[in-house]
């Protein structure tokens with residue numbers, strides 16, 4: 324695989340980053356994942372806009388290469404022959420060759436920029452979408468700026484492992500009795516035809532797929548309610564689902580061992596998945 328590191332395309336085995344890099348020492352970096360379908364990028368502008376915001380919220384200088392990111396994404400997709408898959412991008416505060424809690428001088432510290440691809444043949448036809456996900460609910464003990472897409476992903480990884488050990492696929496995170504989001508996706512329920520998802524705030528990541536799906540839902544005259552919901556409400560819902568750049572719209576069929584609706588993917592989730600894939604493929608670049 325060819326990867327991109329700080330201005331250079333090179334084989335993954337030759338790619339290096341400093342051991343003093345702030346992302347390695349302090350998780351001081353942000354990332355984006357853009358999916359690729361039929362060799363084209365899905366929702367690229369949305370991911371780029373969120374990246375810019377994440378950098379700005381953390382006072383990480385926007386590197387000059389920012390303006391070339393579309394070209395770099397396309398080049399990696401091309402040289403690695405990606406039909407269906409992902410482009411992973413990470414930008415970190417870099418390093419001044421030492422370890423210190425205080426940020427290094429941004430004038431003299433170049434952000435680190437890394438991109439690589441992952442091939443996922445048949446990404447849009449995942450058998451998981453036919454089966455739906457079984458999830459568990461766990462406490463949300465992450466930090467208070469979940470709107471920033473940092474590489475500080477230890478607790479979401481642990482949540483995913485708790486789910487796997489429980490024979491499930493993923494976990495929903497719960498704070499003050501309300502679902503925030505999934506380990507790596509936004510969470511929704513459907514009740515009486517209404518699509519319910521938590522409102523945007525610093526408590527959740529502002530999903531790029533979430534924004535697109537809610538827009539398509541409204542365009543299709545579906546009712547959307549952005550508000551808190553509890554795990555109990557989710558268990559009593561007609562349907563549940565999650566959204567993310569790599570899973571698109573994915574039905575949830577079981578929460579903490581209890582079936583949601585009839586325990587199979589629901590019609591609203593299925594329809595939204597179809598609309599999302601169709602519309603975002605049309606707009607892919």
Ligand code: PLP
Pocket residue numbers: 356504505506507508509527528529530531532533566567568569
């Ligand atoms: N919430 C969290 C915590 C995530 O990590 C992600 C994606 O990685 C999402 C939501 C979904 O965001 P997007 O649709 O932009 O992929």
